[in-house]
Amino acid sequence: MSRIHDMGGRFGDGVVIPDFGKEAVFEKDWHARALAVTVASGFLGQWNLDESRHSREKLSPTDYSKFSYYEKWISALSDILVAKGLISVEELQSLHGARALDSLSDRVFTAEKVADGLSKGGPTLRDSAVVQLFRIGDSVKSKLAENRFLSGGHTRLPKYAAQKAGKIVGFHGSHIFPDAHAHGGGEAPEPLYTVAFEASTLWEHAENPSDLVMLDLWQSYLEPL
Numbered sequence: 001m002s003r004i005h006d007m008g009g010r011f012g013d014g015v016v017i018p019d020f021g022k023e024a025v026f027e028k029d030w031h032a033r034a035l036a037v038t039v040a041s042g043f044l045g046q047w048n049l050d051e052s053r054h055s056r057e058k059l060s061p062t063d064y065s066k067f068s069y070y071e072k073w074i075s076a077l078s079d080i081l082v083a084k085g086l087i088s089v090e091e092l093q094s095l096h097g098a099r100a101l102d103s104l105s106d107r108v109f110t111a112e113k114v115a116d117g118l119s120k121g122g123p124t125l126r127d128s129a130v131v132q133l134f135r136i137g138d139s140v141k142s143k144l145a146e147n148r149f150l151s152g153g154h155t156r157l158p159k160y161a162a163q164k165a166g167k168i169v170g171f172h173g174s175h176i177f178p179d180a181h182a183h184g185g186g187e188a189p190e191p192l193y194t195v196a197f198e199a200s201t202l203w204e205h206a207e208n209p210s211d212l213v214m215l216d217l218w219q220s221y222l223e224p225l
């Protein structure tokens with residue numbers, strides 16, 4: 001499938017204009033509702049964060065290109081709700097639920113649960129049998145930005161940093177591996193490192209060649225240099 005969502009570091013997409021000092025508000029009221037219903041649906045426990053991310057990546061290239069940020073969110077949520085059998089296409093089209101899911105009634109994310117639920121987050125640190133291969137200071141090279149289990153599958157290695165040389169500057173223990181977790185492969189935790197790449201290594205015409213770009217990358221994304 002197309003990796004049109006992998007836009008980081010890509011040229012030709014226009015200038016990014018950050019709103020420094022601007023109060024964090026939603027541009028439109030429905031944006032807040034899109035965020036709220038996506039978070040609340042996640043607390044039903046029918047999918048994990050990596051599956052949710054991949055549902056946005058799977059939007060058609062045409063839709064992904066034209067949709068706004070929260071249009072992507074709500075469209076992907078609709079897709080995963082249907083895929084998991086929680087609602088039907090007919091219910092979506094009619095904007096009316098035809099059935100109650102009593103088995104999930106205790107998972108409804110009510111107002112009184114919000115503060116506690118959001119404060120806990122979703123820790124990904126795990127024990128793992130995977131041997132740590134690299135140490136801080138080691139030189140490494142990133143592999144291709146692709147899911148080795150599933151063609152077109154989810155991965156957290158961005159294309160702009162694929163097959164580039166860098167240096168290990170941090171180690172974070174073992175964490176859930178997104179490439180497996182997004183596709184029913186279990187948590188499959190493996191060592192996670194912070195890798196520093198020189199901007200001149202990532203881009204031929206870097207604005208500041210001596211800048212360092214830090215990426216948190218799983219062990220199977222890397223090989224010795």
